[in-house]
Amino acid sequence: MTRVVVLGGTGHIGGYLVPRLVAAGAEVTVVSRGRSAPYRDDPAWNEVSSVVVDRGAEERAGVFGARIRDLDPDVVVDLICFDLDSARQLVEPLRGRVQHFLHCGTMWVHGPSTVVPVTEDAPRHPFGDYGIRKAEIERWLLDENSRNGLPATVLHPGHITGPGWAPINPVGNLDLGVFHALAAGDEVVLPNLGMETVHHVHADDVASAFVAAMAAREAAVGENFHVVSPGAITLRGYAGAVAEWYGHPARLSFLGWEQWREQVPEAAARLTYDHIAHSAHGSIAKAERLLGFRPRHTSLEAIREALDWLAARGEIPPLR
Structure with a gap:
């Protein structure tokens, strides 16, 4: 049974992702601040382990990555990483310990588009704090894959709803x-x-893309994918x-x-x-081709x- 740790699993994406993972037979641990119930009720939550962690506090103490490593995951899904230092702190203790590391990015890594629909290989011109930070994380994770074999995949949702x-x-x-x-x-x-x-996208379609990326691991590792509606x-x-x-x-x-x-x-x-x-305005052709991603909405x-x-x-x- 695949052990999956989901960071931020009680949020909007996690409310759909966690039940999908349970239905797929995964052993799921959700790491959150414990300040709110899941967005969606589902019997699957009865089969999920929960760990309450203040990520910011543990990162300041330099122990967050080790905390996740000690959960012994096969797969880590990070839905709540917003700066490069946070990504590094998490990844370093996981090197050689996980089969797949999935990061939730954003379409805003592109900045303004020149040709639409924009594809994943388009030049990046991010602006604004959020887009710039997410682009830095994407660049580092994919570089770590090419240089050091980090089994990373980055998924870029549009406006989640x-x-x-x-x-x-x-x-x-x-x-x-x-x-x-x-x-x-x-x-x-x-x-x-x-x-x-x-470019909106239903949260359940985002969840389905993460599951599809895990199922198509060999095609997904080292790649980035847009996750938007058609x-x-x-x-x-x-x-x-x-x-x-x-x-x-x-x-x-x-x-x-x-x-x-x-x-x-x-x-x-x-x-x-x-x-x-x-x-x-993003293209999903790559996710369709490599992951079999088919948004329902x-x-x-x-x-x-x-x-x-x-x-x-x-x-x-x-x-x-």
């Missing part, structure tokens, strides 16, 4: 008021011409689809970026800028599930 997680909205931020406005038939103002793209969507297309779910056409208007940003709170403007400046299907969940909680009006 689904039940339990509010989706990035049609203006590129997390303001639920945009969905209220679309429900009411009110005018929604999009930045620029609304032609920038967002196609990105434009902001205006997204707004139009949501309005249709509420039974009417979208009423849209447009403002240039500098004008638009003055209409919203600063934090919302920063988040929108990150999304429209990246305009994520389109972007809009994943978003619809998230919105139905929000509506059931009373956070947005119910959709038709």
Whole structure:
């Protein structure tokens, strides 16, 4: 039985990944801070071992990697690593001890795209702290594979969504008021011409990609893969689809970026800028070819599930 340790396994991806691993016959240990229950209830959690660890504190003490090594894993899945020092501290004690090390990256390692859909071998031009840090981790892990045989695989999700997680909205931020406005038939103002793209992915499809990478280990080791829906969507297309779910056409208007940003709170403007400046649009051809990855959800299907969940909680009006 394969022993799999999942770091951050109670989060949104882990809520789907851990039950999938149990169903596949793995012996699963979840390492988390123990501050929240899993996103999703599932009988599989009764078969999972849990270890409560403050990763930040143990990294400062220099003992986190050894703690994971001592769990004697065959496979380690790291869903919560956000800087290179953290990755190094984890990997060093695991050298020669694990069969497969899987890291959760992000489509934002690319920065702005030149040709879309962007492929994994496109030149990297990351910007912003998150994208830059994740690109550093990716580069180091894959270099460690080529130089020293580290059995690493990096998977790059897009905008993760689904039940339990509010989706990035049609203006590129997390303001639920945009969905209220679309429900009411009110005018929604999009930045620029609304032609920038967002590339959502259902959390269960991300989980399925990790399982597929483990199953296709020989093809996956030393490689990076995009994990997104079959196609990105434009902001205006997204707004139009949501309005249709509420039974009417979208009423849209447009403002240039500098004008638009003055209409919203600063934090919302920063988040929108990150999304429209990246305009994520990734190819999954490599993951399809080497891993057999077949996402079950389109972007809009994943978003619809998230919105139905929000509506059931009373956070947005119910959709038709």
